[in-house]
Amino acid sequence: MSISKIQTEFATQDLQFISIHASGAVIESDNKLIQFKKQDFLQQFHPFFEIISSFFEEGKKHMSFKCVYINGRIFDIDIVDNDTEKGVVILREGTAFYNRLQEIAQKRNESLVFNEVLEFKNEILKEKEEFKDRFIGNFSHELRNPLTLITAFSSMLLKSDLNVEQESLIESIVSQSHRIKEIIDDIVDLSILKRKTISLEQKQFDFYNLLEDLRINHQTRAQEKGTQLLIQCDPTVPKIMMGDERRISQVMSNLLEHALHFSEGKEVKLEILDNQRRANKISLTIQVHCVTGIIPQKFKNDNTTIPKDKNNINASNLGLSITEELLRLMDGSLSSTSNEEGHSLIQAKVKLFVPFRVSETPVAIKKVRNELKLSQKINVIIAEDYGVAQLTAVKVLVSSGNFATEVYSDPKDLLEAVQHKEYDVILMASSISQIDAIELLGMIREFGNNHNSKIPAIALSTKSKPEELKEYSKAGFKDVIKKPYTDDEVLSTIYKRLNLKKFK
Amino acid sequence: MISKKIVIVGHFGVGKSSLIKRFVEDVFIDDYKVTIGVHILKKTVKTSDKEINLIIWDTEGAESVEELLPAYLLGTHGFIFVCDVTRPKTFENLQEQLDLLSTFNKLAPILTVGNKSDLLPKGTIHEAKEAMPFLDVLTSAKDGKNVQRLFEKMAKLIIS
Numbered sequence: 001m002s003i004s005k006i007q008t009e010f011a012t013q014d015l016q017f018i019s020i021h022a023s024g025a026v027i028e029s030d031n032k033l034i035q036f037k038k039q040d041f042l043q044q045f046h047p048f049f050e051i052i053s054s055f056f057e058e059g060k061k062h063m064s065f066k067c068v069y070i071n072g073r074i075f076d077i078d079i080v081d082n083d084t085e086k087g088v089v090i091l092r093e094g095t096a097f098y099n100r101l102q103e104i105a106q107k108r109n110e111s112l113v114f115n116e117v118l119e120f121k122n123e124i125l126k127e128k129e130e131f132k133d134r135f136i137g138n139f140s141h142e143l144r145n146p147l148t149l150i151t152a153f154s155s156m157l158l159k160s161d162l163n164v165e166q167e168s169l170i171e172s173i174v175s176q177s178h179r180i181k182e183i184i185d186d187i188v189d190l191s192i193l194k195r196k197t198i199s200l201e202q203k204q205f206d207f208y209n210l211l212e213d214l215r216i217n218h219q220t221r222a223q224e225k226g227t228q229l230l231i232q233c234d235p236t237v238p239k240i241m242m243g244d245e246r247r248i249s250q251v252m253s254n255l256l257e258h259a260l261h262f263s264e265g266k267e268v269k270l271e272i273l274d275n276q277r278r279a280n281k282i283s284l285t286i287q288v289h290c291v292t293g294i295i296p297q298k299f300k301n302d303n304t305t306i307p308k309d310k311n312n313i314n315a316s317n318l319g320l321s322i323t324e325e326l327l328r329l330m331d332g333s334l335s336s337t338s339n340e341e342g343h344s345l346i347q348a349k350v351k352l353f354v355p356f357r358v359s360e361t362p363v364a365i366k367k368v369r370n371e372l373k374l375s376q377k378i379n380v381i382i383a384e385d386y387g388v389a390q391l392t393a394v395k396v397l398v399s400s401g402n403f404a405t406e407v408y409s410d411p412k413d414l415l416e417a418v419q420h421k422e423y424d425v426i427l428m429a430s431s432i433s434q435i436d437a438i439e440l441l442g443m444i445r446e447f448g449n450n451h452n453s454k455i456p457a458i459a460l461s462t463k464s465k466p467e468e469l470k471e472y473s474k475a476g477f478k479d480v481i482k483k484p485y486t487d488d489e490v491l492s493t494i495y496k497r498l499n500l501k502k503f504k
Numbered sequence: 505m506i507s508k509k510i511v512i513v514g515h516f517g518v519g520k521s522s523l524i525k526r527f528v529e530d531v532f533i534d535d536y537k538v539t540i541g542v543h544i545l546k547k548t549v550k551t552s553d554k555e556i557n558l559i560i561w562d563t564e565g566a567e568s569v570e571e572l573l574p575a576y577l578l579g580t581h582g583f584i585f586v587c588d589v590t591r592p593k594t595f596e597n598l599q600e601q602l603d604l605l606s607t608f609n610k611l612a613p614i615l616t617v618g619n620k621s622d623l624l625p626k627g628t629i630h631e632a633k634e635a636m637p638f639l640d641v642l643t644s645a646k647d648g649k650n651v652q653r654l655f656e657k658m659a660k661l662i663i664s
Binding site for chain 1: 507509516517536537538540541542543544545546559564565573575576578579590591592593594
């Protein structure tokens, strides 16, 4: 075979030439790739060839179409104007090549699409989280003001002359409003913990004192339920340890609350076991035995037969969720087991440090007696624009007989007052008429007279996140009283900040 | 019967091929298969008084219509620009893309489509439509929602 013949054969191996009329009718075809007969219409073979009419109508001379799928095969197709009303269609088979290309494109695009979708889902999650935080913030704010009134007034009522039945009713109100406050705090805590935005303290604390406080705090509740409360601690557990005392107390308190909630008059036992000690690290198991505890499904480790009673899924489960998050932060864990009789055991494992050298125990601050009677009145500014909160603060202060109060809900009036009169203390809500307390205090310090620029400012805040409380302190507030507060908390805080000799 | 060519364009992975498959064969395949080059399918639709052969060109996904081969656009009667409602990148610079399409054929109508509406949270379709006013139709190739309507709408626009 001559070279030119071989060249021709190989050069045209994957090619087919079809001579056509402008109507798409086949005049002649070499049929190397696809079989056509004379007078066949290419449009009837595949809709791609509908393009032929546009090609001739628009007077095109030559057009190339890359990578066209025709009945399961892939072609590069050229259409060439050969003569008036006549043309040539050239098919070049590229199925193998394009299939390989498709595989590469598949991998690349899948990964790009996956990343884009992931990015979008993350955005949605972020938005949801932000909405949730805003919602929890508003919800907490809206509830704390009315709750402050209930807590403070019922506490004041308890100090008045009441008969036994009245006293018992008010005690129930105090106890339940305290419970609502705890639930609000728990919800806020949980939202913070889920975002891991809290940091744990590492300070020395007296573990045995903590257990005693825990016993005192839960004894009343246990008595109310007719439950015997037992707290046992391995004697090898050290008295002084290092860690976040408040959070450890919260873990134990939540476990006890859960057990007490379901105790139905049976015994509740909290045990602290010394697992092991290495160098200055100690691993403790804090476990609570509970007779009829309903354990939320997420905390269960066994195949218990205890039915999940929806009516009993309540605030105490919120406490367990917080406990779980806290333990996670402390490199610990929460687990539980239960048997068919309904006896359950919830275990928290936690790691703490034992200090090499015990620092001096801080002296307890003496509580100021709130029954104090002063001969001279303390002049207080109450900066608050929420009616119920104004009423609560005024009632609490006035009923002690030691205060002269002025309430301001307009920042302009407040600034005018601090310019012209002299006061002893300022109580300020989180914001007044849209102006943030921190900003407002700055203005008081700047525009108030010399006397007022030095008086203590105390925030009455619905905010409870640690970072928010730090902001108050940085701005110059001496104290933050978290709403809901009791009358005793407000009075103690104010007395603590003043030189009371001046008013006696 | 008259034939009209519609070119479907848009980013990769927005569901162009799935929309056409749903319209022509009434099927949906969950696996994503990348289109390279061009697939051409045909379906007859009836408008009020006419039957039209829609020749639908399913093009390779591209971030910009500039990447399309000009030959694919020869004799186009209408464009459908498909976006994925769950991927904002697929409708960024939309107006710019539509303007570019118009330069190929000023007379060809363009419909913008937000596909994968089934992935939007339940009850938010109306909100999504309001949040994306630049889209003409929200479709789901997966459950077939608005797919038929989309092509019929395009057919009407072409013959009107």
